[in-house]
Amino acid sequence: MRIDETTRPGGAALRPLSARSVVLSVLLGAHPPELAVRDLARVVEPFGVGGSTLRAALSRMTAAGDLLRTDTGYRIGDRLLERQRRQDDALHPGERAWDGDWEMAVITAIGRGPAERADLRSRLTVLRLAELREGVWLRPANLRRPLPDDLGAVLQSFTARPAQPARDLAAELWPLGDWAATARALLDRAARAERPAERLTVFAAVVRHLLADPVLPPALLPAGWPGPALRTAYAAYQRELTRAVRRT
Secondary structure: OOOOOOOHHHOOOOOOOHHHHHHHHHHOOOOOOEEEHHHHHHHHHOOOHHHHHHHHHHHHHHOOEEEEOOEEEEOOOOOHHHHHHHHHHOOOOEEOOOOEEEEEEOOOOOOOHHHHHHHHHHHHHHHHOOOEEEEEEEEOEEEOOOOOOHHHHHHHEEEEEEOOOOHHHHHHHOOHHHHHHHHHHHHHHHHOOOOOHHHHHHHHHHHHHHOOOOOHHHOOOOOOHHHHHHHHHHHHHHHHHHHHOOOO
């Protein structure tokens, strides 16, 4: 397979690499997300990004606000810091013991336009809530995270215990079988990927898939759930990138 093809192992797209995606993958995985120019050039070179291509990409990304120029190099812009936080949360989602309670968010605001509705749906999905019916979102209360304060203007939140069996409700709200099949396909592909560019492409798909993990309590998951294994593989790849960044 050519690494610039888009494939769908188990339903997950492996998107073509670009210089921008390589630079962002490296910087989003760095803590702090900043690198000197020479270090950035050294790290991205194995991914097929040469000097002139890198300079052009950095220029475009800086103009777009994706990157900020520093005294010695580049760091990700403020609007991408939230994306880095989400990626970190995908690796360490902050679970707590589940006592059977569910979070429920009911949208109360009216008169919102299509763009506002779409934005709210996106934010609730990022919070790993699922829509039971229009305007009613819920999930098991097993995550250590409050809802953002500003959402209080558009919804009311409650704690509830649905009458429907929790395992059946979880299977209704999330396509758990599809998620698991894609995760296993990505794990297989990651194990077989050898070239740096191919590994970066696979693990970019891995982190996108982890962002869609509902992070349910173990009691509600199908047997052999591959979420922990996918996180372990992603964590190992992050360490691999970190070693490459820090190598002198």
